[in-house]
């Protein structure tokens with residue numbers, strides 16, 4: 528991809544989010560560049576999902592702004608998101624992958640080719656005609672990844688994609704995430720799972736109580752956390768609110 532074509536860097540410029548008088552995120556300034564996955568890490572309730580939704584454009588910040596490639600506003604159609612619990616259509620696995628490709632206006636031959644490739648990428652080719660909602664939880668999450676990957680987004684947001692999966696299904700999802708990252712998709716993913724962050728992260732955004740505490744290369748974060756809160760989290764201990 529030529530540099531001029533990219534929607535990155537993605538910037539959060541002093542964003543905050545409050546709802547009904549409750550402050551959920553404050554003063555988040557962050558730049559996300561091309562490269563290995565950016566992992567947004569933090570305990571339950573830290574504000575990770577809300578931050579991801581703000582970055583993707585599903586939520587609008589109540590302060591500050593999100594900018595793509597230096598311009599404020601949403602980067603239409605060049606980003607996709609996979610949620611903790613995927614919502615699948617009551618159709619075959621293949622039809623679930625094809626549907627957004629049709630909405631995107633792609634020609635039929637291109638849709639078919641992309642669906643075949645995406646189902647192969649996630650190891651679901653043999654289950655392509657199976658009703659999507661009868662797939663196991665892990666298979667459904669892999670299908671959600673195939674559906675997103677088929678859109679060939681430049682940036683893929685993943686919100687705790689392994690939250691309800693067992694270790695084998697988690698590992699399968701991580702392998703897919705690794706394969707997508709290796710082919711140039713920028714992954715921005717939330718997790719509270721330290722092991723997963725260690726396996727996948729290029730850089731870590733550590734969030735606690737609605738604020739960014741650290742944003743550093745993963746190696747630095749895990750070896751020498753700069754804040755006491757991050758060190759506490761890395762020891763697996765409870766953080767003060």
Ligand SMILES: Nc1ncnc2c1ncn2[C@@H]1O[C@H](COP(=O)(O)OP(=O)(O)OP(=O)(O)O)[C@@H](O)[C@H]1O
Nearest residue numbers: 546549551569570571572573574575576577578719
């Ligand atoms: N629309 C909303 N209205 C009110 N409170 C909300 C809303 N969305 C999120 N919250 C609250 O904001 C806080 C952060 O939520 P968020 O889902 O971003 O946390 P998280 O870090 O992703 O946690 P988890 O790891 O448990 O998914 C939580 O206390 C949550 O209850």
